[in-house]
Structure formats: C-alpha cells, structure tokens
Amino acid sequence: MRCELLFPLFLLACVINGLPVVGAPPVLSMHFKLLRRHHRQRSPLQRVREIVRNDHARAKMISDRIGWQRSACVAGGSVPRTSSFAMPISSAAFTGTGQYFVRLKVGTPAQTFLLVADTGSDLTWMKCRYRACRGCGDAQWRRAFRADQSSSFSPIPCSSQLCKNSLPFSLAKCLAPTSPCEYDYGYTDGSTARGIFADEVATVALSGGQSAKLKGIVVGCTSSSAGSSFRSLDGVLGLGYSNTSFAARAASRFGGKFSYCLVDHLSPRNASDYLVFGKDTIHRPSKPDRRRYAELILNSWLEPFYAVRVGGVSVGAELLNISEAVWDSGAGGGVILDSGTSLAMLAEPAYRAVLAALSAPLARYPKVEAKPFEFCFKWDQSFDEAAVPRLVVHLVGPRGAAAPLRPPVKSYLIDVADGVKCIGILSASWPGVSTIGNILQQNHLWEFDIANRRVSFEPSSCSRSLH
Template identity: 50%
Template sequence: MPLSSSFLFFFFFFLLLLLHFSPTRPESEPETLRLKLIRRAQDPTLTRLDRIRGLVHNDRLRRHRAAASPAPSPPGAFEMPVRSGAYAGTGQYFVRVRVGTPAQRFLLVADTGSDLTWVKCSYGSRKCGKKKCGSDPDAERVFRADRSRTFHPISCGSDLCRNDLPFSLTTCPTPASPCDYDYGYFDGSSTQGFYANESVTIALSDGHKKRKLKGLLLGCTSSSSGPSFDSSDGVLGLGHSDISFASHATAQFGGRFSYCLVDHLSPKNATSYLTFGPNRMFRAAPAVQETDLLITPKLDPYYGAAVIGLSVDGEVLRIPPSVWNVGKGGGAILDSGSSLTMLAEPAYRVVVSALSRRLVGIPEVKEDPFEYCYNWTRVGNITVPKLAVHFAGRAQLDPPVKSYLIDVAAGVKCLGFTSVAWPSVSTIGNIMQQEHLWEFDIQNRRLRFQRSTCTTT
C-alpha cells in the first residue's frame, strides 16, 4: 500500500526534530599510558653523605650516547608508575616494565639521557647469571628471552645492524647470527649483548585496557659491569633517538611524554607516573609554564631547555649569554638520570657566589665534594634566598629550596650544584626537577612544566 504524502511529510519532520535536539556525543578522550615511578628501599649501610657523594661521582661521569623507526599509529596514551631510588644509594628513578609474551616484569632506570632500552637477559647459550648481571636481592629475575613468543633477534647480516644500530660490533660469524653490541658509559659502566625486536605490555589510561607495544628495539644484555645498574634490571631509554623507547611510544601516543618526580627523599610508597600521550594532570593546572624544547644533533640524545638566565631573590645574575647558547658549546639539558644540577663554570661561579653571600653568618662546614655547606643545627628563623631559572617565552622555574639547598647529612645542608668545565652543556638534574610535572612535546618541540605534588588526587 503506497504511503500518503502527508505521512511522509510528518515522518521526515519528526526525524529532523530528533536529529536537531539529540545531544551530540563528545569525542572520546585519547587513551593515556602512565608508568609508575618507583623508589627503592633504604640501604642501611649507606649514610646520606655517602649517597650524595655517589650521586656527584655518577653525575660528573655520565654522558652516554647511543641510535629502527616505528610506524605511526592513532594517538592515545598510557601511564607507568615511577619511584625514586635514592635510598638504594642511587639518584635515579625506576619504572616497572612488562617485557615479552607472556610478560615478565622488570625494574628499569627511567633515563632521558639514554636511548638504548635493555634488560639483563638470558637467551640460548647466552646466560646471564648473578655474577654477570648483578645480585641485588630487590632486582627482578633476568629476562628469559627463550620463553617469549614475541622475541626476535636482529641478525648481524642485516642492513639495520650494519648501518643503523649504534655500538653494534663488526663480528658476524654467520649472516643469521645476532647483532651484538658493546654499549659503554662514561662512568666506566658497560653492557654487552645483542639487539632484538620485542613487545612490552602497557595499561591504557582507563585502567582496564591492555595492549602490546610492538616492535620495540631491545637490548638483550648478557653481561654488564659498573655501579650504574646494581639496583636495576636495565634501562628504559627515554632520550631523543630513533631507537629509544620514548621515540617508539610517542610515535603511537600523541607525540609527547611527561613525568612527575616525587621528592627524592619521600616515603617508600610515594609514586608518580611516566605518561605517554595527553597527561590529565595538566588540564587541572591554573598556570602551566611553556618554552622551547631544543632538539638538535648537537644535544642528542638529550633534550635541551631554552634557558636564558638565572636569578636570586629577583636579581638577574650576570652570566655570559654564551653559557646558554648551544651553537657556542653551551646550552642546558634536562636529565632524569642525573641527580644534581651541573652548571658550566661561568654560571656555577656566579650562582654559588650569589647564594652563599645571602647565607653569611651560618657556620660553614666541609663536606666533600661540595664547595658550600652549612651547619644547620642551630639556624633560627632565616630567609633562604630564592632561586629562579628563566626560560625563553617568559617561563620561569621556581624550585623549592630543598632542590638547591639539599640535605647531605644530619644537620648539614649544601648548595646542590657541581661545576663542569667551560665550554660545556649545563644539566638540570632530577633533584631540581622534583615536585614538578614536565611534558616533552616532541611533535611540537615544546617543553611544559608546572608545580605539582605528583599525585593524581
């Protein structure tokens, strides 16, 4: 039976009303990857000063280098919990990572100054025992690569091994043999193993979904030496490089990553997050600081910050502009793997002089390797000078006093800076970065930061 024209008219009129007044569904927010930042339990054999001395030694010597290209995917996000490792005698922050299929859990150093991601690993005839890989009782088991269905060694006969992978060795018994590496660090530490492709399991931002982050370049380390890795199972490379975990993850999750570092002396259960993709903590921020993120081969694998100067109590310090000029051998980087802030000598001398002048009258003490230390046991109501770091674009970092006047022993505080010979790049270490949320927007080359308790509540 044919429909009448009046019926058709009212039918389409009613349909248009529904379309007009139906609420539009908001676009779903991108998922987020967060990694928890993990802190180690205290080593009772170490005094606070012993720990600080170890941090200074490692910071001065660390400057490592190392260089697969992930295919871009739709943006999303995920998070990993992170904690401080200060009480293990290390100034680094750790993150738990689930590697392989089925997944095995490991504790890795979260390091923006390193590009190679590796784990202590056993594969075939290449065993990794306690003698080779360390015997920290808190460290997780070595990665049993034979048990992972997604572990695929890269052959030494491949173009990737011969041309693109840093620190790869020229030895190649057969074209199908694994691509070996010998990755050295400037503190004398080293790690030997071979390259492979592997997957890690990530939990997306809704807290329920899990997925595999595939095609990660992973170092299977069968032997390592030196103090850098005693408290961890390996390194999560967050530096700027085609092979780093950060580059692989940001290519699939919004082109950016962020982290918030809890106080390095905070309680054992204090955790924060390493996030890939949009970070929901920024949305609640009343005032987010923003400046240029400097990405250049001269700084790789580090991320440069566009520092233009420092001030103390509002007085801009007279530091030569060349100190912050990358083209003239200077500049400043943010390094989550270094603890103290290291300043090129022309800046160091001006900064410690300006701070120490305002602390005259407080008894000085000697605590190697620091130049300015104070007996704080009988200090009354004193106004500590306020340090500020100024960036291009009027961004300003106002660190808490404890980030530059640090506790090194009972009743002793020191100016927490070390110097590096000029010309050299200055380093903003993780103690100076603590209790701030930092976002590295690689896609747009922007650095954002804000003061934060580093908790989501």
C-alpha cells in the same frame, strides 16, 4: 671510548594472548607508575657522595657524546641516530644513584622488570639470558629476561640497515648476515653492558583500564654487565630522543608526547607518581597561569638528550652576569633536561656566579667542610629557609616567551648530615653542557611534547594514586 649511562598515532587492532595490540590512530593513553625506593642504611653524606660520583661520571659521558656528535655533524659525517598509557614512577634513593624506576612488562608471555627511567638513554635493555648470547647471563643476577621463553623475541640481524646506521653503540663485526646485532656499552665509571639487539613487545596499561601489547620495541638483551651502575637494577628504560628509543616508539603511537612527575627523593616509601604516554588523564588540570612552555632543541648532535633554551639565571631579584655562550648549544654550551642526572650541573662560569650569589646571604652561618660540595654550613632552629634567595632558571618558550623555572629551595639547598646543609649544585667543565637534573625537576609535572618540540612544566606535589 664508547660511553652511555645510567629520561610519533595507532588504533587498537588485533589480539595476541587475549590482549589488544597497539597498531593505528590512538584512542587511549598508557601509563607507568614511577617507583620510589629507600636507600640502604648509609649516612646522608655517604649517599650524596655516591650520587655525586655518578653525576660526575654521567656528565663526562654527556660531554663526550655531544662533543663527538657535534664534531661529526660539523665535518659532515654520519651520526647514529590522544591515546595514552602510564607507568608508576618513584625515586631509587635506596640505591644511592638518585634515579627513578618504572616496572616494564616485556615479552610474550610478559616478564616484569624494574628499569631506570632515563631521558638520556636511547636504548631500553634488561639483564638477559639467551642461547645465542655470548655466555648465558650472570648466574648471580636475581632477575633476568628469559629471551628463549618469549615467542615475540626477534633478534635484529647485524646485516640490517637498522643495525648498521641507527642502533646506538652497535658493533661493526658481523659473522654472518643473520647473526644478531651486538652492542657494547662502556661507562666512564668502568661499568659495561654487552648483548644483542632485538625486536620485542611490551605490555602496557591503558588509561581506560585495559592492558595492551605495544609492538615494535627495540630492546637490548644484556648478557654481560659489570660495575657499580647495575647492581640494584634490571636495566634501563630509554626515554631519550632518537628514532629507536622507547620514548620515540611509544610517543609515536600516543600523540607524540610523554609526561612525568618526580616525587621528592626523600618522601615516604609509598610515595609515587606516573610516567604517561599520550593525553595525561591522571594529573589534575593546572591553572592556566601556572603552566609554562619552553622550546625543545632537538637535533642530531644533541641526541638522545633534550635541550632547552635558557636566557639566564637569577638569584633573588638579580639576573646574574653569565656569558650567553654558556647557554648556547651552538657555541659549545647549552642546557639539557636529564632524569638520569641527580644534582644540577652548571658549566663553570655559571656555577661560579650562582655559588657566589647563593652563598653570600648564608655567610653568617658557621661553615663546615663536606666534600665534594664547596659551600656547606651548620644550621639550627633559628635557620629560616624564607631568607634563602630564590634560584630561577629562565627558560625560553616558543617565540621568545618567558618560562621561568622556580624550584623549591630544598632542590638546591640540600641536607647532607644532621644539622648540615650544602648548596647542592655541581660544577661542569667549560666549554660544556649544563644539566638540569632530576632533583631540580622534582615536584613539577613535566610534559615532553616531541611532536611540537616543546616542554611544559608546572608545580605539583607529584604523589597520587592511579584512577
């Protein structure tokens, strides 16, 4: 079954519709605001259960895709494959998905869409209406890309090498050489997205305050979608690692890197931050001793996911006894950073060790059942968060340097109801990949330096205004 789910240098050259076109070595950066939106009127436990269902579905997709690609590589088969700008980014807690949104302007003239910022997706797509698509888009869609109204919309032919060899989940059928390249995404929760690939233009905000046209963006024009994954969004911004993702195309023009800072899921409605491509001129420079660097593992069987090396996990001052194979992507394990997964998901051997170590000092509190979590307890005003042992994920940096990730306690001890807290970590299958989701990433500034194959991170409040 096809599965995908809802996280490289040019000058400003000419002008289209009064806007410069990004096209050669960089001089500026570009940015997108990361948008946070409130959840509907549901109880915290209902919202968390919806997040868990989505995370489990996504975990299966990740495991299936990496397993298939690893098998193909081992067998020798083929596998699909100092300027800046920024976008505002914020939590989509209101949808129950636990993801983050950005606004992207697509087409000529530009049309604006709210997309999930997903480092685990290699396709940027929007709900779309186009005369050549099968059907013309769901009439109930509140917003859809009007491809016929964009002079820069150019369908990618199904006979092209790009369609045949590089685009994710493209269909083999080709009725005529000039017919559009079609895709059909199937999701483990039963959701689907079908449409055609096209070459388009995105309008972005540069660090100097100007707007510019970013050409050569591969987008999906989704004419048919079904399932709960797509009810509250216009599409997906593909930030995954592949030759055709938005991240790869944008980073290649802006210094080979992008960064983001994820606000707390439950922060006030107006809290937001930015997704930045190129040199980050928005966030304050850090103290040198606060920033850590971890090695990015970028290879064909892990695409489009960003994997990191992990040396172990400690709780309190104790390094837990977990097999090294759990952290080794070459031995059936490995760890990825994924903005599209909410909760941390650890392969079963690591999950058991972490759960036991975290729950032991909390055993004095009355236990309660709050499925799907294994350890939940009642707490009152006497509860002291300082007594909760600190969880540390020991990432490994270039040349073996230590790069400990110390998430705040609220990122792994979560509130699911009034007076009830749970250890908010899920079990993943073994053999299989462990995932550092966006809740464990929140309140940190992350920079994905694709060009140098490393990721840096440091604590941050992740809430600011553009300047």
